[in-house]
Amino acid sequence: xxxxxxxRRSSDMLCHPSNGEAWKHFDWIHPNFAIxxxxxxxxxxxxxxxxxxxxxxxxxxxxPIIVTxxxxxxxxxxxxxxxxxxxxxxxxxxxxxxxDVYL
Numbered sequence: 001x002x003x004x005x006x007x008r009r010s011s012d013m014l015c016h017p018s019n020g021e022a023w024k025h026f027d028w029i030h031p032n033f034a035i036x037x038x039x040x041x042x043x044x045x046x047x048x049x050x051x052x053x054x055x056x057x058x059x060x061x062x063x064p065i066i067v068t069x070x071x072x073x074x075x076x077x078x079x080x081x082x083x084x085x086x087x088x089x090x091x092x093x094x095x096x097x098x099x100d101v102y103l
Contacts, residue, residue, distance in 0.1 A: 001071045005037035043068040063089035
């Protein structure tokens with residue numbers, strides 16, 4: 001769980017989310033969390049899909065919410081065993097404006 005800290009690169013190439021500006025900004029804003037490198041950093045992924053492809057005018061959609069731990073090496077971060085489906089939002093509306101209610 002400490003790979004992101006032990007293998008951090010200072011180059012301009014983004015090889016892992018820990019090299020990105022968002023990760024560095026989070027560490028700067030929350031130094032008490034960042035001080036323990038074993039704390040789990042999570043990525044949240046979502047995407048809408050319509051189960052009724054034939055009826056494209058149908059407003060019904062699914063929004064799967066997938067959580068990925070970023071403490072692992074790059075070859076493990078985005079692989080199937082380490083991507084966790086935390087919930088699925090069903091409905092006839094776009095939940096992006098109030099997605100925090102579901103989370």
